[in-house]
Amino acid sequence: MSDRSVALIGFVNTEEVIAKTLKKHHVKVDGYLLFENVAFANACNRSQIINSNSLEMSLNKILTPQSYDVVYLGPIPALLMISPVLRTNGVPHIGATREQLAYELDKTLIRKIFSRKSAILPDYQIINSIDVKDIERILQHYDGNCVLKFVGDYNQKYKGSPTGRVRFNAETITCFDDIMEFISKSIELSGSVIIEEKVKGLEFSSNYIVDAKGNLFRLGENLCYKRRNNNNKGPMCDATGSIAINNTLPFLNNDDIRFIENKIIIPFHQYVTEVTKQPFCSLLNIDLMKKENGKIVLFEINCREPGGFTAATIFPGLKNDLFDVLFTAQNGKLHTIEPQYRKGVSLAVGAFPTFFPEDTDHKDVIIEVSKQIPEGINVFTGWVDLLEENETKRIIRLKNSPTLLFHYFDKDVQSVRRKIYKTMNEFVPKELNYRTDIGKEFE
Numbered sequence: 001m002s003d004r005s006v007a008l009i010g011f012v013n014t015e016e017v018i019a020k021t022l023k024k025h026h027v028k029v030d031g032y033l034l035f036e037n038v039a040f041a042n043a044c045n046r047s048q049i050i051n052s053n054s055l056e057m058s059l060n061k062i063l064t065p066q067s068y069d070v071v072y073l074g075p076i077p078a079l080l081m082i083s084p085v086l087r088t089n090g091v092p093h094i095g096a097t098r099e100q101l102a103y104e105l106d107k108t109l110i111r112k113i114f115s116r117k118s119a120i121l122p123d124y125q126i127i128n129s130i131d132v133k134d135i136e137r138i139l140q141h142y143d144g145n146c147v148l149k150f151v152g153d154y155n156q157k158y159k160g161s162p163t164g165r166v167r168f169n170a171e172t173i174t175c176f177d178d179i180m181e182f183i184s185k186s187i188e189l190s191g192s193v194i195i196e197e198k199v200k201g202l203e204f205s206s207n208y209i210v211d212a213k214g215n216l217f218r219l220g221e222n223l224c225y226k227r228r229n230n231n232n233k234g235p236m237c238d239a240t241g242s243i244a245i246n247n248t249l250p251f252l253n254n255d256d257i258r259f260i261e262n263k264i265i266i267p268f269h270q271y272v273t274e275v276t277k278q279p280f281c282s283l284l285n286i287d288l289m290k291k292e293n294g295k296i297v298l299f300e301i302n303c304r305e306p307g308g309f310t311a312a313t314i315f316p317g318l319k320n321d322l323f324d325v326l327f328t329a330q331n332g333k334l335h336t337i338e339p340q341y342r343k344g345v346s347l348a349v350g351a352f353p354t355f356f357p358e359d360t361d362h363k364d365v366i367i368e369v370s371k372q373i374p375e376g377i378n379v380f381t382g383w384v385d386l387l388e389e390n391e392t393k394r395i396i397r398l399k400n401s402p403t404l405l406f407h408y409f410d411k412d413v414q415s416v417r418r419k420i421y422k423t424m425n426e427f428v429p430k431e432l433n434y435r436t437d438i439g440k441e442f443e
Contacts, residue, residue, distance in 0.1 A: 004026070004027045004028065004069055004323055004327075005027065005028040005029075005030070005067075005068045005069050005070075006022055006027055006028070006029050006030070006068060006069065006070040006071075006072060006323065006326065007030050007032060007061075007062050007067070007068040007070070007071045007072065008029060008030070008031050008032065008040075008044070008072050008074065009031075009032040009034070009050070009062075009071070009072065009073050009074060009078045009082050010031075010032075010033070010034065010040070010073070010074025010075050010078045010305075011033045011034045011035040011036070011037045011040065011074075011075065011077075011078075012037070012040075012074060012075050012307075012308060012383075013037075013039065013040070013308035013311075013312075013380045013381060013382055013405060014074060014075070014305050014306065014307060014308050014311040015031065015037070015040045015043075015074050016037070016039050016040040016043050016308075016380050016381065017308060017311040017312050017315055017380055018072070018074075018305075018311065018315065018322070019031065019040065019043035019044050020043050020378070021315045021316070021322050022322055022323055023043065023045075025321050025322065025323055027323045028045050029043070029044045029045055030044055030045060030046045030047065030061075030068070031043070031044035031046070031047035031048075032047070032048060032050050032058075032059065032062065033047060033048070033049050033050065034049075034050055034052070034077055034078060034081065035049075036049065037381075038381075038386045038389070039380065039381035039386075050082075052081065055081065055082070055085050056085060056089075059082070059085060059086075062086070062091060063085075063086075063089045063091060065091075069323075069327055070094065070323070070326045070327055070330050071086065071091060071092065071093035071094070071330070072093065072094045072095065072326060073086075073093060073094065073095030073304075074095075074304070074305050075304060075305065076101065076104075076105075076304060078095070079095050079096055079097070079098070079101050079303075079304055080098055080101070082095075083095050083096070083097050083098065084097075084098065087278075092330050092331075093281075093330065094209070094281055094282065094283070094326060094329055094330050095281070095282055095304070096280065096282040096303040096304060097276060097278050097280075099275075099276040099278060100272050100276050100278065100280055100282070100303055101303050101304070103268075103272055103301065103303060104300070104301065104302050104303045104304070105153075106151065106152075106190075107149050107150075107151050107194055107300070108126055108151055108192055108194065110268075110298075110300070110301060111124070111126070112271075113267060113268055113271045113272075114264075114267070114298065118263075119295075119297075120263060120264065120296075120297065120298050121196075121297065121298055121299075122147075122196050122197040122198075122199050122297055122299070123196070123197040124194055124195065124196040124197065125138050125194070125195045125196075126192050126193075126194055127183060127187065127192060127193050127194070127195060128187065128191060128192050129187065130180075130183065130184055130187060132180070135179075135180070135183065135195075138195050139169065139179075139195070142169075142195070142197055142198070144169055144170050145169070145170070145197070145198045146169045146195055146196060146197060146198050147166060147167070147168055147169070147195070147196045147197075147198050148166070148167045148168075148169065148173065148179065148182055148183070148193065148194070148195055148196075149165065149166055149193065149194040149195075149196060150164075150165035150166070150167075150182065150185070150186045150193065151186050151189075151190040151191075151192045151193055151194060152186060152189040152190030153189065156189055157185040157186075157188075157189055158185070160357055160358055160400065161235075161236070161237050161238060161356075161357035161400065163226065163235075163236040163237055163238060163357070164235070164236060164357075166236055167179075167182060168198065169198070172235055172236060199289060199291055199297055200291065200292055201289045201290050201291035201292050201297075202223075202249075202251050202289060202290045203223065203287070203288070203289045204221055204222065204223050204224075204249055204252070204288055204289070204290065205221065205222050205223070205224050205285060205286060205287055205288070205306065205310055206218075206221050206260050206265075206284075206285075206286040206288060207219040207220055207221070207222070207283070207284070207285055207286070207306055207310060207314050208261075208265055208283070208284045208286070209282070209283050209284070209325060209326075209329045209334070210265070210269050210280065210281065210282060210284060210329070210334070211281050211328070211329045211330070211331075211332045211333070211334045212273075212279035212280060212281045212332050213332040213334075213335075214266070214269055214270065214273075215332070215333070215334035215335040216261065216265055216266070216269070216334060217325055217328075217329065217334045217337065217339060218257070218261070218339050219247075219283075219314050219315075219318065219325075219339070220244055220247030220248055220314045220317055220318070220339075220341060221244065221247070221248045221249050221252055222242050222243060222244040222247075222249070222310055222313045222314055222346075223242065223243050223244075223249060224239050224241075224242045224306075224307070224309055224310050224313075225239060225240045225241040225242065225309075225435065225438055226239055226240070227240065228240060228352075228356070228357065228435075229435065230435050230436060230437040231437065235357055236357075237352075237356065237357040237402075238307065238357065238401060238402060239307055239308075239309040239310075239350065239402065240309075240349075240350050240352065240402065240434070240435045240438070241309060241347075241348055241349045241350055241435055241438030241439070242309040242310055242312070242313040242347070242348045242438070243313065243345065243346065243347050243348075243413075243438060243439040243442065244313045244314060244317055244345070244346045245344075245345050245346075245413070245442060246317070246341055246342070246343055246344070247314060247317035247318065247341035247342070247346070248341075250442065251290060252290065256290065256296055259296050260286070260288065260296060264286065264298055264301075265284065265286070268284075268301055272303075281329055281330060281332075282303050282304065283304060283305045283306070284301060284302065284303060285301075285302040285304070285305065285306040285307075285310065286298070286300070286301050286302070287299040287300045287301075287302070308348075308380060308382065308402070308405050309348045309350060309402075309405060312346075312348040312378065312380055312405055312407040313346045313347070313348045313407070314346070316342075316346050316378075316407065316409050317341055317342050317344075317346045317409070318339070318340070318341060318342070319340035319341060319342055320337065320339060320340050324337060325337065342409070343411075344409055344410060344411050344412075344416075345409065345410055345411070345412060345413050345415075345416045345439070345442075346407070346409050346416075347407065347408055347409075347413075347416045347417065347420055347438065347439050348405055348406065348407045348438075349405075349406050349407075349420055349421070349424060349434055349435065349438045350382070350402035350403075350404065350405050350406075350434060350435075351402065351403055351404040351405075351406070351424065351428045351432040351433070351434045352382075352401070352402040352403055352432060352433060352434065353365060353398045353399075353400070353403060353431065353432060353433075354431060354432070354433055355400070356400060356401065356402070356433075357400060358400070363398065363400075364397065365397065365398040365431055366387065366395060366396070366397050366398070367395075367396060367398065367429045367431045367432070368393055368394070368395055368429065369393060369394045369395075369396060369403075369404065369427075369429065370392065370393055370427055371391070371392055371393055371394060372392055373423065373427060374423055376408065376419075377406060377407070377408050377419070377420065377423050378406070378407040378408070379404055379405065379406055379407075380404075380405040380407070381403070381404065381405070382399075382401045382402045382403050382404070382405065383399040383400075383401035384396040384397060384398060384399055384401075384403055385397035385399070398431065398432075403432055404428065404432070406420055406423060406424055407420075408420040408423075413439055413442045413443045414443055416439070417438075417439055417440070417443070421436065
C-alpha cells in the first residue's frame, strides 16, 4: 500500500483523469463525490458521496489532521461548498476560496486587474442599462464584429449548455431582438453585460498551478476545441476535443510563455491575494489568443481545474509525478520542482449525443457502450446515468454533455489521429456524434 495519499473532492471527468494519473504513480486516492459519478468512483481506492446537509460529518476523515498528504478541490461546486469548511477547520488544500472564485464567475472583475492601457484584454464595453440607441452605437463601433458575454449565473435565465453565455454576433447570435433579449436578461440578473471586440488569431489555453507564496508551475498549453462541428462551426459547447504537442503548441514561443507568466499570471495572483487577503493556491485554466500580429490577448482566467478534455491532454504529457506537483503546491514549495514534458502528441476527442448541446428535459436516450477498448487508448466518461454494468459493457442514459472522452498519446499527429479515429469509428454508438477534424491542422 502506498504511503502517499490524496483526497479528491469533485464529481466530473477531470477528477477521473487525475485519479487514474495518480494511481499510475502508486498513490492512494480517495474520492469524495458531491454527485454520483461511477467512473470517477471506480478510479479511486475508496469513494463516498458527500452529504451536503451534514458536510462536516461527511468530511470527518478529511478534517482529521494529516489524514491525507494532499486535499484537492475540483469543480466550482466543490470550491463553493467545501473550501469554507476546510478553511474553518484549518485543513490545507488546493482550491480557490469563494472570494477568489469570484474573479472567474463575475466577468467584470478581471477588468479591475488589467487596465485598458495594458491592452491585455480585447477592447470592451460594460453595459449597465438598456439603451437601444447606445447598444446600436456600440455594435456599429465594432462593425458588428463583437462578442457578447453574460454576467452572472447564466443557468438562471437560459437552459442548455452554460457556454451559451458567450455569443458571437452574426454567428451564434444574429437577430437584433435576440441580442437585446440576451443583454436584458444579463442586466436583469447581475446589473451588467459585456460587449467585447472579436479579435482574430489562434486560440489556446494555458494551464498552471500556483501556490500561496506566488510560485507557479507550468502544466502546459493546449488547443481546446469549443465548437460542436468540424472547422469550429456551430454552437459553443463544453468542448469536443483537445490537442497538445510536447505539452504546448507549435505557434507559441518562449517570449509568449514569459509574457503570460509575467504580465498575466503573476499580476493576477498578486492582486487576488491582496484583495481577498486569503492564501491563493489553485489550478488556473487561462483562455487566450495569439493574434495575427503576434500579440497575446486574454479572454478569461478560470480559478479552478481545467475541463476533462484539457486535463486528459495535459496531465499525460507531464513527465513529473503529479503527486509531487500537487504536494509541493499545497505546501508552498513549487519553486523546488521544474516542469518536465514528454515528447509527443496528446490528443483527446469527445463523443456526444446527437442533441448536444441543446436542452435535454424531454430526452431519454439509453445506449450500450463497450468496455473492450484497445490497449493504449484511454476512455473517460462524462455526465451520464449508469443503469447497468458488467465486465464487457455499460448501459447508460445520455445527458446534455460529452459522453465518452477518448485519449491517445503517440509520436506524431498523423499516428495519434489515425489510432484514435480508427478506435472511435469502431466503438462509438450511432446515437453519438464526434468531430473528425481534431488536430488536423497540425498534420
